[in-house]
Amino acid sequence: xxxxxxxxxxxxxxxxxxxxxxxxxxxxxxxxxxxxxxxxxxxxxxxxxxxxxxxxxxxxxxxxxxxxxxxxxxxxxxxxxxxxxxxxxxxxxxxxxxxxxxxxxxxxxxxxxxxxxxxxxxxxxxxxxxxxxxxxxxxxxxxxxxxxxxxxxxxxxxxxxxxxxxxxxxxxxxxxxxxxxxxxxxxxxxxxxxxxxxxxxxxxxxxxxxxxxxxxxxxxxxxxxxxxxxxxxxxxxxxxxxxxxxxxxxxxxxxxxxxxxxxxxxxxxxxxxxxxxxxxxxxxxxxxxxxxxxxxxxxxxxxxxxxxxxxxxxxxxxxxxxxxxxxxxxxxxxxxxxxxxx
Amino acid sequence: xxxxxxxxxxxxxxxxxxxxxxxxxxxxxxxxxxxxxxxxxxxxxxxxxxxxxxxxxxxxxxxxxxxxxxxxxxxxxxxxxxxxxxxxxxxxxxxxxxxxxxxxxxxxxxxxxxxxxxxxxxxxxxxxxxxxxxxxxxxxxxxxxxxxxxxxxxxxxxxxxxxxxxxxxxxxxxxxxxxxxxxxxxxxxxxxxxxxxxxxxxxxxxxxxxxxxxxxxxxxxxxxxxxxxxxxxxxxxxxxxxxxxxxxxxxxxxxxxxxxxxxxxxxxxxxxxxxxxxxxxxxxxxxxxxxxxxxxxxxxxxxxxxxxxxxxxxxxxxxxxxxxxxxxxxxxxxxxxxxxxx
Numbered sequence: 001x002x003x004x005x006x007x008x009x010x011x012x013x014x015x016x017x018x019x020x021x022x023x024x025x026x027x028x029x030x031x032x033x034x035x036x037x038x039x040x041x042x043x044x045x046x047x048x049x050x051x052x053x054x055x056x057x058x059x060x061x062x063x064x065x066x067x068x069x070x071x072x073x074x075x076x077x078x079x080x081x082x083x084x085x086x087x088x089x090x091x092x093x094x095x096x097x098x099x100x101x102x103x104x105x106x107x108x109x110x111x112x113x114x115x116x117x118x119x120x121x122x123x124x125x126x127x128x129x130x131x132x133x134x135x136x137x138x139x140x141x142x143x144x145x146x147x148x149x150x151x152x153x154x155x156x157x158x159x160x161x162x163x164x165x166x167x168x169x170x171x172x173x174x175x176x177x178x179x180x181x182x183x184x185x186x187x188x189x190x191x192x193x194x195x196x197x198x199x200x201x202x203x204x205x206x207x208x209x210x211x212x213x214x215x216x217x218x219x220x221x222x223x224x225x226x227x228x229x230x231x232x233x234x235x236x237x238x239x240x241x242x243x244x245x246x247x248x249x250x251x252x253x254x255x256x257x258x259x260x261x262x263x264x265x266x267x268x269x270x271x272x273x274x275x276x277x278x279x280x281x282x283x284x285x286x287x288x289x290x291x292x293x294x295x296x297x298x299x300x301x302x303x304x305x306x307x308x309x310x311x312x313x314x315x316x317x318x319x320x321x322x323x324x325x326x327x328x329x330x331x332x333x334x335x336x337x338x339x340x341x342x
Numbered sequence: 343x344x345x346x347x348x349x350x351x352x353x354x355x356x357x358x359x360x361x362x363x364x365x366x367x368x369x370x371x372x373x374x375x376x377x378x379x380x381x382x383x384x385x386x387x388x389x390x391x392x393x394x395x396x397x398x399x400x401x402x403x404x405x406x407x408x409x410x411x412x413x414x415x416x417x418x419x420x421x422x423x424x425x426x427x428x429x430x431x432x433x434x435x436x437x438x439x440x441x442x443x444x445x446x447x448x449x450x451x452x453x454x455x456x457x458x459x460x461x462x463x464x465x466x467x468x469x470x471x472x473x474x475x476x477x478x479x480x481x482x483x484x485x486x487x488x489x490x491x492x493x494x495x496x497x498x499x500x501x502x503x504x505x506x507x508x509x510x511x512x513x514x515x516x517x518x519x520x521x522x523x524x525x526x527x528x529x530x531x532x533x534x535x536x537x538x539x540x541x542x543x544x545x546x547x548x549x550x551x552x553x554x555x556x557x558x559x560x561x562x563x564x565x566x567x568x569x570x571x572x573x574x575x576x577x578x579x580x581x582x583x584x585x586x587x588x589x590x591x592x593x594x595x596x597x598x599x600x601x602x603x604x605x606x607x608x609x610x611x612x613x614x615x616x617x618x619x620x621x622x623x624x625x626x627x628x629x630x631x632x633x634x635x636x637x638x639x640x641x642x643x644x645x646x647x648x649x650x651x652x653x654x655x656x657x658x659x660x661x662x663x664x665x666x667x668x669x670x671x672x673x674x675x676x677x678x679x680x681x682x683x684x
Contacts, residue, residue: 003444008470011447020455023430023464035466037431037484041383049482051435051469088365089379093393093480102345105353113362122365124377127393128350133475138435140391140482142379 032152033082044148048079049140062178065104067200069111072137077119078204078279080143082224084151084213087121093138095131146213151222154239158313160220160284163305165205167254168229172275174199186263194256202279222283228274232282246309248321284311374494375424386490390421391482404520407446409542411453414479419461420546420621422485424566426493426555429463435480437473488555493564496581500655502562502626505647507547509596510571514617516541528605536598544621564625570616574624588651590663626653
């Protein structure tokens, strides 16, 4: 069998089924944003790891070292937030080609330090090694839940309402702008910069996540949007064996995105549905909770929260357009690392 | 400044001094085999991470996928053992070039699983991504101490006795054999295999470490020998601001190593002093403890333990030869990743 056929998720489930040693302290193993461990200290520990590889996840032409440092920390923090946790401790590994100057590393650590300071993450260790050609970065992050409250991908039930924090598609558009020739971009520099910033300096929604964990709401499922709304909602639907109806008119689109797309003739809705790396939270609540939910409070705590649809018993995945028409969405396979040409 | 001037350890201390966020829960941060965290559950948590890069740390011609999987787990477990801890949970990141077949990964995970089963480590998650050219592997491992007992590099005092588990140099010789043409090797296949096995399938000394942690001995410092006896003892001396006297006649050399070196005209003592990747434990005990130490018990629990010298107030590092002559050892700079040609 070929790696590109099997894909990342195929590979993961293949090994998950073959694990030889299982510990009763593992509440959630492979297959969610984080692993969940019971260490008998009143809370759960949540653990995640993310690798970033030059040319695959980032390009040294579009990311400054500071931005890369920030992003390395931010994407992992987002995984901890997606479980309702608070990030606490990190260890980082760097594989460094000889061509990388010390100044680059100084600036990389500066960005990493900024994120670590903002989100109160202690960098406690790591490994620094040579790499023959490409820079690679791996961060492993440990977090803590509020008591034993943890939000996983599974658990969404028919009738549950679907929410997202913030606005969607900005990061994907920011990347598109970065990759397009400057001369061909229409719209002010300031407008472009706002969108590019969303791509280069994502802000994980830790406050919204811990607000939800401390509230009385029953969050039935949660994930962070790293691969795009449809793909990440797809994970929730698959895990819960349910379907969903999304409302086009409610998909939160930022003013900069709407404006830039209008001027440049780009598909705003598609970017919001499929664009990755927003690192917003996608979660479901039981209908009763929503009545009690003080949306204003989360909004104050962090960023706007919008209901974008509802979970259905019917297992398909539909988009209700602004004029009321219903369209079945293909559950996208999403980004398959192993189909890329290296 | 150039990366090769600064070196791995220079780079680490450079960033350590610039950390912006510090947590009171961090008992030991950057600079030892593991970080030590206080999670208020009666024990400490110990955390380590190790990156292995193709062509830098392993060669797919000399390591089978199973051996690579085993080694990935074993080298991290050794870091946990070096703190007196027991390994518990692991997350693994793989950067996989398109050229790697699924069968390779199956076999890699088989080796990883074997080590995980033997040392009771639950593999709880990871990240699987593409890599443009070289395979890289990163494992982060969480462990637990016996109560709040943790062994760090610092703390060795003049008069403390220096011990190692097992025998030294076998792994380095195993690698030398692997890299030499078959026709030029003298000595039986079985002899060669024993030494090669020590390189390909290291066995971290978890039993000896936990035996010491549970004993009444005061372990004043501990490290695992990954970069060679002199370099790793160097870390203990530097951290404790002390010196050492090593006794040549006590350096534990295995029969296979002595035999192969004799037949092939290789320097056995130098291999034992400088060869890396033995993953034996190097530790110091106060003289009073040694009288009480039941060496037999550790030996039964895991592997032989030998006193190889003594910590001195004088800060140099001397080797006392078999005929009683004293020779100052240069504290080697050891393996500098960034001096390698990529």
